[in-house]
Amino acid sequence: MKANQRLLASLVVLATVFLLATHAREQSGAAAPAPGAIHLPREGSLPSLDGAVAWLNSPPLTPAALRGKVVLVDIWTYSCINSIRQLPYVRAWANKYQKQGLVVIGVHAPEFAFEKDPDNVRQAVKDLRFGPPLITAIDSQHAIWNAFNNEYWPALYFIDAKGAIRHHVFGEGEYDQSERVIQQLLVEAGATQVSRDLVAVDARGVEAAPDWDDVRSPETYVGSERRENFASMGASRFSERNVYAKPSLLNLNQWALVGDWTVGKHSAVLNKAQGRIAYHFHARDLHLVMGPATAGKSMRFRVTIDGKPPGAAHGIDVNEQGEGTVTAPRMYQLIRQPLPIFDHEFAIEFLDPGAEAFVFTFG
Numbered sequence: 001m002k003a004n005q006r007l008l009a010s011l012v013v014l015a016t017v018f019l020l021a022t023h024a025r026e027q028s029g030a031a032a033p034a035p036g037a038i039h040l041p042r043e044g045s046l047p048s049l050d051g052a053v054a055w056l057n058s059p060p061l062t063p064a065a066l067r068g069k070v071v072l073v074d075i076w077t078y079s080c081i082n083s084i085r086q087l088p089y090v091r092a093w094a095n096k097y098q099k100q101g102l103v104v105i106g107v108h109a110p111e112f113a114f115e116k117d118p119d120n121v122r123q124a125v126k127d128l129r130f131g132p133p134l135i136t137a138i139d140s141q142h143a144i145w146n147a148f149n150n151e152y153w154p155a156l157y158f159i160d161a162k163g164a165i166r167h168h169v170f171g172e173g174e175y176d177q178s179e180r181v182i183q184q185l186l187v188e189a190g191a192t193q194v195s196r197d198l199v200a201v202d203a204r205g206v207e208a209a210p211d212w213d214d215v216r217s218p219e220t221y222v223g224s225e226r227r228e229n230f231a232s233m234g235a236s237r238f239s240e241r242n243v244y245a246k247p248s249l250l251n252l253n254q255w256a257l258v259g260d261w262t263v264g265k266h267s268a269v270l271n272k273a274q275g276r277i278a279y280h281f282h283a284r285d286l287h288l289v290m291g292p293a294t295a296g297k298s299m300r301f302r303v304t305i306d307g308k309p310p311g312a313a314h315g316i317d318v319n320e321q322g323e324g325t326v327t328a329p330r331m332y333q334l335i336r337q338p339l340p341i342f343d344h345e346f347a348i349e350f351l352d353p354g355a356e357a358f359v360f361t362f363g
Contacts, residue, residue, distance in 0.1 A: 038177070038184055040166040046071065046159045049105075051143020054118050056125060056136035063163050066103060070185045071159040075107045075139075075150050077115055078124035079289045079331045081206070081361040082172050083154040087128060088207050089175045090156075092199040097182060098133045100191040101161070106136045109145040111153065112266060112358055114291060114329035116140040124330065158182065161189035172210075175201075205316050206287070206333050210363035214341040216282040217253050220360040223266040232256040241271055250280035252343055255360070269293045270355045278347045283362035284337050285315070286346055290357045291329025298327045299352035303334050305344045313337045326355050 046063045055061070074090050076083035094104040108125075110116045121138050130136060139145055148157060151170075158167040158181050167181045179198050186194045203209060221227055231254040232244040244257040259275030261268045268277075279286070292298060303310055303322035310322050315333035318324040324332070335346060 038167075038180060040158075040160075040181065040184065043165040043168065046073075046157075046163045046165060047144075047147035049137060049144055049147075051139065051141060051147070052107075052137035053140045054138040056122065056138070057132045058135040061105065061135070061137075066159070067163055068161050068189070069101050069103045070097075070161055070182065070189055070191075072102060072104045072182065073107055073148070073157040073159065074104065075109055075145060075148065075153065075155040075157075077109055077111050077153050078121065078128065079112060079115060079329070079358070080153045081287055081331060081363060084128065084206055084331070085203070085209060085363070086154050086156075086172055087130065088201045088203040089178070089199065091129065091134065092201055093179060093182060094133050096195070096199055097186060100186045100194050101189055102182060102186065104134050106130055106134055107139050107144045108136055109139045109142055109150070109153070112289070112329070120329065123328070127330075158185060160185050206331070208363075211284040211341070214282065214284055215362050217279075217286075217360075217362045219362070220253070220255060220279070221266075222263075222268045222277070222357045222359060224263055225265040229254045230256070232258070246276075246278050250278060250345060252280050252282060255279040267356050267358045270350050270353050270357075273351055273353050274349060275353075275355075276347055276349045277357060278345060279360060280343065280345050281360075281362065282341065282343045284339075284341055285333060285363035286335035287315070287331050287333050287361045287363070288348065288357060289329075289331045289359045289361070290326055290355060292326055293354050293356040297354050298325055299350055299355050300325050301348055301350045301355065304347045304349075305335065307345075307347075310335060326350075329356070331361070 049061055090104060108121050114120055118138050125136055137144060156169040156178060157165055160166050166185060169178055176198055183194050183196065220229065231247055231250055233247055234242060234244040241260060241262050243260050246256040246258045250256060256278050257268060258278065259270065260272040261270055261275060301324050303318050305313060309320060311320050313335055314320050314322060315336050317332040318334055334348065
């Protein structure tokens with residue numbers, strides 16, 4: 001075949017492919033993507049929302065009732081620092097796009113047993129300002145979590161007006177991209193005057209973005225099931241009372257119990273006053289998820305850095321002398337260092353028995 005004949009044949013093939021693709025798109029009802037649009041393939045359908053033990057700020061919702069709305073599902077839990085740091089954006093999106101048809105559902109799926117208690121969740125929702133227009137499904141049995149086949153805190157699922165999951169984000173970050181996805185799905189749904197600007201978030205306190213450049217300490221569980229870098233001397237049996245001692249030196253990210261503790265799978269409970277936990281860490285922020293082992297009790301504690309009161313490095317849950325009180329099971333911010341950040345040995349001493357410690361997190 002001559003060159004001009006081969007060219008003509010190629011053009012005929014390309015034209016045929018284009019016409020077939022156009023016909024298929026017209027038959028399916030799918031519109032051509034707008035210039036600059038984000039590719040958002042269908043990832044499945046919004047699953048059943050049955051199984052929540054309670055709903056806050058809304059009656060129980062179903063996928064059918066949500067048709068015609070763009071839905072953002074935020075799977076979170078209230079003691080998780082990653083979930084907490086994402087909340088300012090979720091709140092801002094809910095307020096900004098509510099009138100354009102966005103519905104934001106926070107699915108509260110617990111990590112620890114105390115987060116299964118609906119009263120604890122209600123208090124946390126209030127404290128963390130997860131109120132209207134945000135909706136909360138209290139998923140204490142992980143029914144909705146399992147329906148999504150979810151494995152992460154936090155997890156965002158973006159659902160279009162036809163009930164299709166079109167995008168997801170696991171963990172913190174990707175906030176600009178997430179908002180662009182919301183805008184695109186709203187436009188697809190027929191919303192008009194959808195702002196192309198992005199929210200400006202002034203996150204403070206525990207919600208402030210982490211200083212990733214200086215986070216060199218990992219999430220560290222105190223219970224035996226996921227324990228790492230544990231350096232205490234003494235007995236290592238679990239679910240029994242044991243007396244632990246701290247070695248003379250802790251290397252970076254090693255930690256130790258001191259005193260009379262009972263260590264279980266998910267936590268450690270202090271049996272006698274003056275028990276301590278020490279941790280050699282490197283991060284701007286240090287948090288500890290803890291609470292009273294017996295509901296309604298409280299216990300005093302004192303925090304030190306390198307054996308001294310934290311002063312200007314104190315977190316929002318302690319004063320400059322390092323003094324604080326455990327009153328409820330939640331995440332406590334104990335240290336927020338001013339720059340520059342260095343390695344330090346942190347210690348928390350409980351002046352009363354009955355404290356239960358779960359996990360250290362950093363930021």
